[in-house]
Amino acid sequence: METIKMQNIQKKYGDKIALTKVNLTVNKGEVVSLIGPSGSGKSTLLRCINFLEVPSQGNVLIEGQPIDYKVNSIGKLTIGSKIKMSKVRSKVGMVFQHFNLWKHKTVLENIIEGPMIVKKMPKEKAIEIADELLNKVGLYDKRNEHPSDLSGGQQQRIAIARALAMEPSVMLFDEATSALDPEMVNEVLQIMMGLAKEGMTMMIVTHEMGFAKQVSDRVVFMEDGQIVTIGTPNEIFASNNNPRVTKFLQNLQPLS
Numbered sequence: 001m002e003t004i005k006m007q008n009i010q011k012k013y014g015d016k017i018a019l020t021k022v023n024l025t026v027n028k029g030e031v032v033s034l035i036g037p038s039g040s041g042k043s044t045l046l047r048c049i050n051f052l053e054v055p056s057q058g059n060v061l062i063e064g065q066p067i068d069y070k071v072n073s074i075g076k077l078t079i080g081s082k083i084k085m086s087k088v089r090s091k092v093g094m095v096f097q098h099f100n101l102w103k104h105k106t107v108l109e110n111i112i113e114g115p116m117i118v119k120k121m122p123k124e125k126a127i128e129i130a131d132e133l134l135n136k137v138g139l140y141d142k143r144n145e146h147p148s149d150l151s152g153g154q155q156q157r158i159a160i161a162r163a164l165a166m167e168p169s170v171m172l173f174d175e176a177t178s179a180l181d182p183e184m185v186n187e188v189l190q191i192m193m194g195l196a197k198e199g200m201t202m203m204i205v206t207h208e209m210g211f212a213k214q215v216s217d218r219v220v221f222m223e224d225g226q227i228v229t230i231g232t233p234n235e236i237f238a239s240n241n242n243p244r245v246t247k248f249l250q251n252l253q254p255l256s
């Protein structure tokens with residue numbers, strides 16, 4: 001089954017083209033990593049899937065459902081129905097570089113908010129799911145603390161639990177480990193690896209090439225707002241795959 005289908009996506013910011021002619025399908029259970037130089041459009045692509053950005057052209061379908069963009073009076077795509085968008089968006093979990101947890105809420109409150117507000121889940125049920133997820137990310141004992149009491153790695157594990165609480169069809173990770181101290185990167189990657197092994201459909205923007213190689217079914221290499229090549233990790237990381245990929249990998253500091 002096709003979990004995500006991006007059809008001919010273009011995204012412009014003013015005159016600047018951030019994405020052009022992006023076609024990509026991610027099937028259920030697949031793990032797809034996006035790699036490429038800074039500014040190549042990886043984050044914009046994820047944000048179009050989560051509807052944080054409206055493409056300038058093209059369409060995004062989640063489990064076959066479009067959110068129906070409308071063309072406004074100046075010819076720009078806009079969101080047709082906020083209710084429909086909210087429904088489709090609730091299938092997409094996203095984890096950001098800077099966690100984006102609510103600072104004034106406890107860990108537990110951060111996790112139950114989405115299911116209660118968006119899914120109208122009874123509080124008891126939301127707490128039950130949250131506690132299960134807190135155990136899964138190894139942070140049940142932190143449930144009544146506030147994000148500022150936690151390390152960066154712990155905050156990101158909570159952010160993952162919060163996204164999972166919505167029972168999404170796909171999880172998007174936008175440089176989820178880039179803001180972490182090096183010693184905290186692994187605890188987050190391990191949670192992501194566990195999700196992949198459980199069959200979660202995932203799209204991952206990462207600079208951790210070793211991890212991308214290990215976890216991905218397919219790797220997408222982007223440059224200048226376009227998908228340059230897509231392949232299995234072995235294909236993409238093979239030294240003779242594509243000179244642009246090779247150059248990108250050689251320029252990474254440090255090589256991993």
Ligand code: ADP
Pocket residue numbers: 013016017018036037038039040041042043044045
């Ligand atoms: P990546 O994630 O690969 O680093 P981005 O998707 O963040 O790339 O950015 C792609 C291009 O779009 C870059 O040139 C960036 O400067 C531009 N861009 C991204 N977001 C905005 C924005 N909100 N306004 C203007 N330009 C943007």
